[in-house]
Amino acid sequence: MTSPHFGTFFLPGPTEVRPEILAAMQRPMISHRSAEFETLYAHCDDGLRRLFRTSRPVFISSSSATGLMEAAIRNAPAGPILSLVNGAFSARFAEIARACGRTVEALEVAYGEVVPLERVEQALRDRRFAAVTAAHSETSTGAAQDVQAIAELAHAHGAFSLIDSVSGMGGMPVETDAWGLDFILTGSQKALALPPGLAFCCVSDRYLAQAKDAPARGRYFDIVEFAQYAAKRQTPNTPAVSLMYALEAQMAAIGPTGIECRWARHAAMTSVTHAWVEHQRPSGRIEGILAPAGSRSATVTVVKTGAGIDARALLVEVERRGYVMGPGYGKLAATTFRVGHMGDHTVETVTRVLDVVGEALAQR
Numbered sequence: 001m002t003s004p005h006f007g008t009f010f011l012p013g014p015t016e017v018r019p020e021i022l023a024a025m026q027r028p029m030i031s032h033r034s035a036e037f038e039t040l041y042a043h044c045d046d047g048l049r050r051l052f053r054t055s056r057p058v059f060i061s062s063s064s065a066t067g068l069m070e071a072a073i074r075n076a077p078a079g080p081i082l083s084l085v086n087g088a089f090s091a092r093f094a095e096i097a098r099a100c101g102r103t104v105e106a107l108e109v110a111y112g113e114v115v116p117l118e119r120v121e122q123a124l125r126d127r128r129f130a131a132v133t134a135a136h137s138e139t140s141t142g143a144a145q146d147v148q149a150i151a152e153l154a155h156a157h158g159a160f161s162l163i164d165s166v167s168g169m170g171g172m173p174v175e176t177d178a179w180g181l182d183f184i185l186t187g188s189q190k191a192l193a194l195p196p197g198l199a200f201c202c203v204s205d206r207y208l209a210q211a212k213d214a215p216a217r218g219r220y221f222d223i224v225e226f227a228q229y230a231a232k233r234q235t236p237n238t239p240a241v242s243l244m245y246a247l248e249a250q251m252a253a254i255g256p257t258g259i260e261c262r263w264a265r266h267a268a269m270t271s272v273t274h275a276w277v278e279h280q281r282p283s284g285r286i287e288g289i290l291a292p293a294g295s296r297s298a299t300v301t302v303v304k305t306g307a308g309i310d311a312r313a314l315l316v317e318v319e320r321r322g323y324v325m326g327p328g329y330g331k332l333a334a335t336t337f338r339v340g341h342m343g344d345h346t347v348e349t350v351t352r353v354l355d356v357v358g359e360a361l362a363q364r
Ligand SMILES: *Cc1c(COP(=O)(O)O)cnc(C)c1O
Pocket: 013, 064, 065, 066, 067, 089, 090, 135, 137, 138, 139, 164, 165, 166, 167, 187, 190
């Protein structure tokens, strides 16, 4: 499936894009109010519904994923927001809610951890919230949260579940309908292995029904308008048509039955990465994995380097060998690096880059 030169770029977003997908973007412009566009839209929507595991429309936004995080908040009912914060991106969700004028209660845990469900339940008991925000796969730490359980708790206490699966969707199981997710969003440039610039979301009927009364939902991220246009297989404004060509090609490549294979491939890439860490540990050059066992993302692993090994210098060595790995996020930059084993990478490409990291480590 991949071309010979693929397999050197392992950032946890943007991820490496196959040449075939890049080539799909080189098609002429079309009117976004034409029958031709509606066909393109329909192909994208069909694929996205299979990806999201939903029978409802998936909205296509020409923005980065942060735009749809803002949409999730803006279109939510009035009232305070409960934000589960366990890393940089889940913290961003809380910041966006504050920036939109919401009262936010943040349930914070140390980077790498996940928020215990008991704490979520207690907070929901103590106070009535309009919605709960959470990151499925916290890309800054490699921790994965049980968003199904979080959504159930939110519902049991009359709150909507607003879920960021930007680095989860396409690489880890997400069951939009079965889990009753009210607002689930992702971006094009992570596990979907598309260029950056598109974001996708799906909302529950209940969420959509109340959105028309949301007082400050603004214009660009008005979910009611997205729904109206989606019914016509269009977008409210001029979409990034070229990126939709890429999306159409990727959805066709995944095919009608490919999503479970995609999850299995990501699980296999994760196993290879975890095994490599275990293999390196006795040397002392690698300390271990930041996220606790049982709560690890299937798309990104944050690896802690051993005492005296500066992760930033290590990545420079890796880059000299022709490979790009993700730096540790923010305050974790000196002591961790991130392996983006996601998108269209394979066990082979991940094994190869880990060998390269191992060589660089052995020379230190
Ligand atoms: C990358 C990422 C985002 C932000 O996405 P943008 O497309 O850069 O706006 C948000 N949440 C998570 C978990 C991410 O990995």
